[in-house]
Amino acid sequence: MSVSGRSRLALLASVVVVALSAGRAFTQTDVVDPAKGTLPNPNPTVIKNWGQLPDGRTWGSTAGVDIGPDGHVWAYDRCGTNTCADSKLAPIFKFDRSSGKVLASFGGGMILFPHGLHVDKDGNVWVTDGQGNKEGTKGHQVIKFSPQGKVLLTLGKAGVPGNGPDTFNEPCDVITAPNGDIFVSDGHSGQSDNPPPNTNGRIVKFTKDGKYVKEWGKLGSRPGEFRTPHALAFDSKGRLFVADRGNHRIQIFDQDGKVLGEWKQFSRVSGLFIDKNDRLYAIDSESSAARHPNWKTGVRIGSTSEDKVLAFIPPHQNQNPEGAAGEGVAVDPDGNVYAAEGPISRPVAGGGLTKYVKRTGS
Numbered sequence: 313m314s315v316s317g318r319s320r321l322a323l324l325a326s327v328v329v330v331a332l333s334a335g336r337a338f339t340q341t342d343v344v345d346p347a348k349g350t351l352p353n354p355n356p357t358v359i360k361n362w363g364q365l366p367d368g369r370t371w372g373s374t375a376g377v378d379i380g381p382d383g384h385v386w387a388y389d390r391c392g393t394n395t396c397a398d399s400k401l402a403p404i405f406k407f408d409r410s411s412g413k414v415l416a417s418f419g420g421g422m423i424l425f426p427h428g429l430h431v432d433k434d435g436n437v438w439v440t441d442g443q444g445n446k447e448g449t450k451g452h453q454v455i456k457f458s459p460q461g462k463v464l465l466t467l468g469k470a471g472v473p474g475n476g477p478d479t480f481n482e483p484c485d486v487i488t489a490p491n492g493d494i495f496v497s498d499g500h501s502g503q504s505d506n507p508p509p510n511t512n513g514r515i516v517k518f519t520k521d522g523k524y525v526k527e528w529g530k531l532g533s534r535p536g537e538f539r540t541p542h543a544l545a546f547d548s549k550g551r552l553f554v555a556d557r558g559n560h561r562i563q564i565f566d567q568d569g570k571v572l573g574e575w576k577q578f579s580r581v582s583g584l585f586i587d588k589n590d591r592l593y594a595i596d597s598e599s600s601a602a603r604h605p606n607w608k609t610g611v612r613i614g615s616t617s618e619d620k621v622l623a624f625i626p627p628h629q630n631q632n633p634e635g636a637a638g639e640g641v642a643v644d645p646d647g648n649v650y651a652a653e654g655p656i657s658r659p660v661a662g663g664g665l666t667k668y669v670k671r672t673g674s
Contacts, residue, residue: 351624354613355649355668358628362650362667363407365389366414371664373654375582375639376429376439380459383645384409386437387652387665388419388426394654396423397445404429404437404457407665409644418461424451427500428485428543429640435459440483442500444471452480454496465522467496473510477524481512487544487552489567492520495552497541502531503558513538515554515569528569533559535571543640545584545592547616555581555594560604562594562619575619578612580604582639583652590616595641595651600634609637611649611668625649625668638666646670 363385365371373394377387385407391399403426406416419426419439427442437457444451448471456465473481475498482500489495499512513531515538518524529538539558546552551572552565560580564573578594580603585593592614599607611625627635638651647670654663 351621353625353671354623354647355611355625355670357669357671359667359669360628361664363387363405363412363665364414365405366417369401373663374652374665375427375654377638377640377642377650377652377665378429378431378585379409379642379644380406380431381433381435384415385642385644385650385665386429386431387640387650388423388429388439390426390654390663395425395443396421397425404439404461406459409646409648412667416459416461418457422463423455428483428497430485430487430544432488433490436464438486438488440480440486440496442482442484444473448472452483454480454483454486454494467494467518467522475510475512475514477516477527480516481510484540484542485544487546488520489546489552490550493525493567494518494520494522495544495567497538497544497554499531499538500540500542502538503540507531513541515541515544515552515565517567517569526569528565535563535574536565536569538563542582543584545586547586547590547592548588549616551616553584553586553592553616555584557582557598573619577619577621578614579607583641585641585643586616587643591643592616593641593643593649595638597637597639597654609634611637611641611651628666636666 372390372392388403391401400420402417402420404419423441425443428440430438441451441453453468468480480498484497486496496516501507501511502513514527514529516527541554542557543555554563556563562575579596580599581594582597583595595611596609609627612621613623627637630636638653640652642650649668651666
């Protein structure tokens, strides 16, 4: 490559940061994604520590964020640390999407390790409890709450790991289809090089009332197999997109489990969001030289019509050389992107929400 070519590449890859103050907005230029080339950043303004918890409470870890039917933001906090064990703090919050103020909170003492978060078309809030306690009394469940925090439905046996029709082993995420059917991705430990015995790698389907229908998948890397099915999303055609994180891909299924596609252009995906226009947002919180060489963390944006990345939101700066990108992702009706961050992206400061404000006209 010529000197001028290297200079152009360096210029494209540079990130210009204007830090205003801690917790306030700063901006970044577009960056080069080394796996995909130069891509535009439609959300260049970054607001860290968005969404203020009550009573001066400090965010712990989070990986879950979604948008309710009224356009406001739901997320959870793992009770100031990375677990809600022995805590009575409310882990589930609704935030005003403009001000970041808390509009509702609930779930204190009911969830051990909130992981997946889904808000359905009626505003009900679904949470997966992704671990179990040693007493065998809490965790490994899916809980459906009303918007006010009343428990409407539970799936799985509290504190009992398993691979049967009425048990889960580290459920990752939950989502409801347009007709109300429930889909749960199960098996968080599958991405490990040496997964624990009886680790699951499956999608489990239930009726809207919680009756078991069927399941598909197992631990592995072939089509229809999983190594941590970390997140779920539906497109407008009713196709189920699964972030198969340990296999560095998105798998696409019909609602009976038939494999429709395998996409690898969106990196090592932790979280998925598909908007009403079938724009696909896939967030990568884990890529590194060890986990996924030559790929950057960040939010890759495309369409559900093809395996092609069209835009890229880079990680924001923190104490890590590679910056920070969250596990969960959601997009409000104005096109603003919210990332839910945990200990991988913020190993010192805990976690929280980062808001990426959409550029006017983009």
